Amino acid sequence: xxxxxxxxxxxxxxxxxMNKYEEVEDDGLFHFTNTGATLSPYIEVAGTxxxxxxxxxxxxxxxxxxxxxxxxxxxxxxVSDWDAVTVFDFRDQHLTGELVTKEWPEATKIxxxxxxxxxxxxxxxxxxxxxxxFRDNDFTSISGSLQTQIKMILCYFNNNxxxxxxxxxxxxxxxxxxxxxxxxxxxxxxxxxxxxMSGPTSAxxxxxxxxxxxxxxxxxxxxxx
Amino acid sequence: xxxLKEKKFRIETDADAKKHPAFPKExxxxxxxxxxxxxxxxxxxxxxxxxxxxxxxxxxxxxxKGITYTLEKCVEFKxxxxxxxxxxxxxxxxxxxxxxxxxxxxxxxxxIS
Numbered sequence: 001x002x003x004x005x006x007x008x009x010x011x012x013x014x015x016x017x018m019n020k021y022e023e024v025e026d027d028g029l030f031h032f033t034n035t036g037a038t039l040s041p042y043i044e045v046a047g048t049x050x051x052x053x054x055x056x057x058x059x060x061x062x063x064x065x066x067x068x069x070x071x072x073x074x075x076x077x078x079v080s081d082w083d084a085v086t087v088f089d090f091r092d093q094h095l096t097g098e099l100v101t102k103e104w105p106e107a108t109k110i111x112x113x114x115x116x117x118x119x120x121x122x123x124x125x126x127x128x129x130x131x132x133x134f135r136d137n138d139f140t141s142i143s144g145s146l147q148t149q150i151k152m153i154l155c156y157f158n159n160n161x162x163x164x165x166x167x168x169x170x171x172x173x174x175x176x177x178x179x180x181x182x183x184x185x186x187x188x189x190x191x192x193x194x195x196x197m198s199g200p201t202s203a204x205x206x207x208x209x210x211x212x213x214x215x216x217x218x219x220x221x222x223x224x225x
Numbered sequence: 226x227x228x229l230k231e232k233k234f235r236i237e238t239d240a241d242a243k244k245h246p247a248f249p250k251e252x253x254x255x256x257x258x259x260x261x262x263x264x265x266x267x268x269x270x271x272x273x274x275x276x277x278x279x280x281x282x283x284x285x286x287x288x289x290k291g292i293t294y295t296l297e298k299c300v301e302f303k304x305x306x307x308x309x310x311x312x313x314x315x316x317x318x319x320x321x322x323x324x325x326x327x328x329x330x331x332x333x334x335x336x337i338s
Contacts, residue, residue, distance in 0.1 A: 153321065158290065187246060189277075189284060193291025208294060212266055213232055216246030218277055218284055218295040 029076040030102070035116070036094025039075070040068045044087035046106065050080035090115070091133070099139075104129075112137070113156065121157075125149070135159050135191065142167055146174035150184040158220065159194035165225045168192055168200045172207035172221075179215040191220040199225045227299060228268045236262045247296045250279075269293040273301045274308045282318035 032041070034056075042065040045051065053061040056073025079085055082102060087109045095115040103124045104110065109131045117137040123144030126132065128151055135156040142162060146155070155175070162168065171192060178184065190211065199222035200208060211217040229252075236242045239257055247253045252265040269275050272289040277299050284297050286308055293299065302308040312319065 191285075191287065191291075195290065197291070199291075209266075212294045212296060213247075213264055216250075216296050218293065218297060220285075220287055220291050220293040222291045 029078050031074065031076050031100065032090065032093075032095050033074050033097045034072060034094050035096050037072070038068055038070050039093055040066075041077075041090045041093050042066065042087075043077070043079070043085050043089065045079070045084045046086055047081070047084050049084040050078075052078040054078070086128075088112070108151075127151070130154070132156070142171065146171055147177040147181070150178060150181045151186070152178070153186050153188050155188055155190045158191040158197065161196040162192070163196065163198050165198040165201050165204065168198050168221065169204035169207070172200055172204040172211070175217075176207045176210050179211055179217060187215065187217050189218045189220075193220045193222050197222050199223045201225060226269070226271045227301065228270075230266045230268060231263060232266060233261055233263050235260050250296055251298075252296065264296055267293075267295050267297075267299050269295075269299050269301065271301050273303050274305050276300045276302065276308045276311060278312075278315070278317050280315075280317075282320075283312060283322045286312075286322070 039055070043051070045064050051062055051064055053066050054076045055069050055071050056075050057071040059069065061067060082104060083106050085104060086106050088104065088107055089109065089111045091111040092114040095112070095117060097117065098119040099112060099117045099121065101122045101124060104126060106128055107126060108128050110126065110129055111131070111133050113133040113135045115137050117139055119139065120141045120143055121134055121139045123142060123146060125148040127148055129149050130151050131154040132149065132152055133154065133156040136159040139160040140162060141164070142157065157171070175190060179188070202224060204221070205224050208219050208221060211219050236245065236255070237260060242248055242255045242257070242262055245262065247264045248255065254263040255261070270292045275285070275287040275289060275293050277284040277287070277293065277295050277297050279297050284295070287293055300311060302311065
């Protein structure tokens with residue numbers, strides 16, 4: 001009886017903390033923090049989902065392509081149906097902090113290049129994505145897989161700070177699977193180069209050669225380590 | 226600096242050769258009698274700007290970092306503007322390329338000297 005009571009108490013305690021964790025981690029919003037004087041990100045959507053940009057100064061906008069704003073700080077984007085979003089264009093917005101990506105199943109363009117994002121990039125299947133660009137940030141790692149983005153024709157991760165060759169190797173390995181997948185009809189440009197980026201090991205080089213020689217992709221990498 | 230690395234392999238049928246993505250490229254050689262298929266991988270490692278194209282459209286425009294490997298045509302330029310001028314001279318399609326490395330406004334009204 002006492003043991004059962006303790007067990008229930010522990011379970012309740014854990015669930016309580018899990019719920020708090022979920023509330024903090026996934027509130028359904030896309031969060032982004034800017035440090036520049038102006039901000040002009042935009043999305044494109046299919047259909048008519050409810051859109052709400054909430055800027056750091058408390059003002060809001062309901063358009064997919066909002067008017068430029070001049071405030072600095074933490075902003076959010078809410079879309080009533082994230083599946084309706086086809087384009088995420090957050091390039092060159094002086095964004096910083098960690099980027100929390102989502103599944104975005106209908107996105108064809110995912111642009112977050114030329115910002116100051118840090119930490120990890122979480123890759124999702126993004127099966128409709130044609131252009132994925134995270135170049136020119138300060139990302140230090142990649143998680144997830146690049147095997148499933150079979151419509152992708154541009155894949156830019158260059159000029160970040162991914163310093164583990166194992167991550168470059170995994171990307172090349174994933175992309176070989178991607179290149180050979182049923183349903184792929186176009187070639188792809190891949191770039192993982194940059195002064196703070198690692199090169200591949202010999203295993204990554206083998207897969208790079210498969211991408212170029214077998215599938216006719218164009219690949220830019222740092223020299224083999 | 227652009228280096229060529231030749232790779233030879235055997236392809237069993239003409240149909241398979243024609244399916245290879247490198248088949249229509251100018252540097253690719255296929256001998257239907259010997260079934261020998263030869264591709265030339267380009268390795269570009271200079272610090273200048275690299276324009277990769279297939280004669281019809283821009284494949285990539287890359288600021289010289291790392292090494293670019295491709296079977297496509299590749300030309301190096303000292304500056305980005307020179308590369309953009311070449312794109313205009315060759316009348317290469319930039320639609321697919323959009324705005325990632327190449328702002329369309331850069332091409333508008335460009336004076337080619």
